[in-house]
Amino acid sequence: MEKKNWDMINFETDVLVIGGGGAGAMAAYEASKHGANVMIVLKGRPQRCGSTITAPGAIAGVGDWHVPGDSPDIHFMDTIKGGSFLGEQGLVRIMAEESAEAILELERIGALWERTEDGKTYALRVGGGHSFYRCTYLEDRTGREMLRALFGELKKRNVRILSDTIILKLLDNGDRVAGAVGLEMATCEMVLFRAKTVILACGGAGNLYLHTDNPTGITGDGFSLALESGAQLMDMEFVQFFPLGFCFPPSLKGALATIPGYTRLRNSEGERFMEKYDPGQMELSTRDRVSPGILTEIKEGRGGPNGGVFADMTYHPPGFIARNLPALYQLYCKLGIDPEKDYVEVAPTCHFFMGGAKVDENWQSTVPGLFVAGETAAGIHGANRLGQNALADLLVSGKRAGRGAAQFSGETGHAPVDPKTARKFVEYAFRMLNNSGGSRPISLRNRLRLLMWDKAGAYRTETGLEEALKDLDELKADLGRQSITLTSGPHNQELLEGLENHFLVATAKCVIEAALKRTESRGAHFREDYPETDNDSWLEHIVLYEKNGTLNMKKTPADLREMTTSKETR
Structure with missing residues (x-):
């Protein structure tokens, strides 16, 4: 040019x-x-x-x-x-x-x-x-x-x-x-x-x-x-890798899927696995512990079909996610996800320097x-x-x-x-x-x-x-x-x-x-x-x-x- x-x-x-x-x-x-x-x-x-x-x-x-x-x-x-x-x-x-x-x-x-x-x-x-x-x-x-x-x-x-x-x-x-x-x-x-x-x-x-x-x-x-x-x-x-990026659909891969404090992380066996990596803080541990924990679960064969683990928000009372995370809730609806019933598959994504x-x-x-x-x-x-x-x-x-x-x-x-x-x-x-x-x-x-x-x-x-x-x-x-x-x-x-x-x-x-x-x-x-x-x-x-x-x-x-x-x- x-x-x-x-x-x-x-x-x-x-x-x-x-x-x-x-x-x-x-x-x-x-x-x-x-x-x-x-x-x-x-x-x-x-x-x-x-x-x-x-x-x-x-x-x-x-x-x-x-x-x-x-x-x-x-x-x-x-x-x-x-x-x-x-x-x-x-x-x-x-x-x-x-x-x-x-x-x-x-x-x-x-x-x-x-x-x-x-x-x-x-x-x-x-x-x-x-x-x-x-x-x-x-x-x-x-x-x-x-x-x-x-x-x-x-x-x-x-x-x-x-x-x-x-x-x-x-x-x-x-x-x-x-x-x-x-x-x-x-x-x-x-x-x-x-x-x-x-x-x-x-x-x-x-x-x-x-x-x-x-x-x-x-x-x-x-x-x-x-x-x-x-x-x-x-x-x-x-370089920080945020633990909760979307795995699916491909057009959203890496985009922020939810917020820590609003989710429990589970592997393909249903286990709330952060208890193994930080039993005190669990999902509210620091990101340099949560992301490696997720990657270890995936590496050892306990990941989901799209290469991630599962964010579980189903334990919240009805309407909680819609009230507290309205923008994300609207996105879930467009994706056909009901966070009161469905898990969201997530994996680490590059987040911060x-x-x-x-x-x-x-x-x-x-x-x-x-x-x-x-x-x-x-x-x-x-x-x-x-x-x-x-x-x-x-x-x-x-x-x-x-x-x-x-x-x-x-x-x-x-x-x-x-x-x-x-x-x-x-x-x-x-x-x-x-x-x-x-x-x-x-x-x-x-x-x-x-x-x-x-x-x-x-x-x-x-x-x-x-x-x-x-x-x-x-x-x-x-x-x-x-x-x-x-x-x-x-x-x-x-x-x-x-x-x-x-x-x-x-x-x-x-x-x-x-x-x-x-x-x-x-x-x-x-x-x-x-x-x-x-x-x-x-x-x-x-x-x-x-x-x-x-x-x-x-x-x-x-x-x-x-x-x-x-x-x-x-």
Whole structure:
């Protein structure tokens, strides 16, 4: 595909937010509150893109409404233990202390939360790995409600929103970020952004794997953009597989099928098998225990006809699922499933990346002026995320990043950006797609997703990971020879997929290299050849960074300022 005489759209702003899920929307709102001129760039449409819109769960946070005995301290301890002591304790403390205020702030700007029958306080859910009911929610559309409130406030504040635009490269001026260059997919025009600060809030990279509950646009953009800009990534080996993805029908394989706390898991023999793997917590155990338990049942021949186990919701009273999970209930009805009588076959699906950009307590990366929020940032979840901590994380990190970016932009001017340099990045991206004999983008992506699922997924070995690296090198060569069939027109999906494939391949390299280096099992990272947790050698983070175009790694010690662990194995 070739385009000459590029049209260029120019924007200038104090704070450029890349990503329109909960973290990006909260960051834009907070930066605007603190007086910054803010622009938010979305790869899709407002309240239609990102992972937050699909989040049915709840927001973990301990406020004045907490149940007796709970506290932010216990939320902090649950999170550190659940993350196998790799959570950055300074960041976890901030989340545990500030998430309740974020919940209240969303309500002040219009969000509605479920309340108790008397209406005096919030109704609460419990998440896997939490010691108490501490999670605020609205039916099974908590994420959707968050976005409704936040985007309503962004509209009131006249925050500029540019939709259907993919960011290809962050621009710098020596030692700090200076803006970004992207492609507006509706018109195929190049867009140049001059910004004093940039906030990356692009989500994770669920579409790196064959089966995922992430929307299609979650392709590792933020990880790749951060790495290329000189930022450090951390903990990229830790990829969470949510235990309750649909197995059937094929069109829904991997999509979220139900919520922990609303189901009992049974194998083909009818056994409630989590009693073998965590008799105390059962299905409310952490996801790094439930998903391997499911996979073991399947591997040992006690799975269902579609390669999963069974989610049993029949024990609830009549009408319970329809009232509490209305969106999922409607889906069950369309599939001919009656959750009051029928089991739903489920299996693990790629859900969340614990790793991401290394940040400080203002959620600023190692590159001055580049802030990172939500799933694109590492630090809070360590080796495994607790259920309902994702929405707490994105609210708190979004607030911190937005406030920090506004302050940074108030203390600096715009760095100069050379439009010719920006133009070269776009032209290079198009040349990579201008080969009539190359692979179709969707074909290349399917190869990548399959190799990651088979060789760098929930179970890993040295042999499999080394094979994955070799396969990735071959695939990377084909990345430069992608061919698209439709060479013009607005909203070119094939072009978008080809551009996203660059981000996915870069992210895959980080995951595989870090997984090879970590010779132990911890949290969501399970090595069949190193099945034990090694606290003597591996209470460490793996940090990745680029130098002269080469991916490098180093180890840094875990933050144990408040809590330490014994030498127990998993």
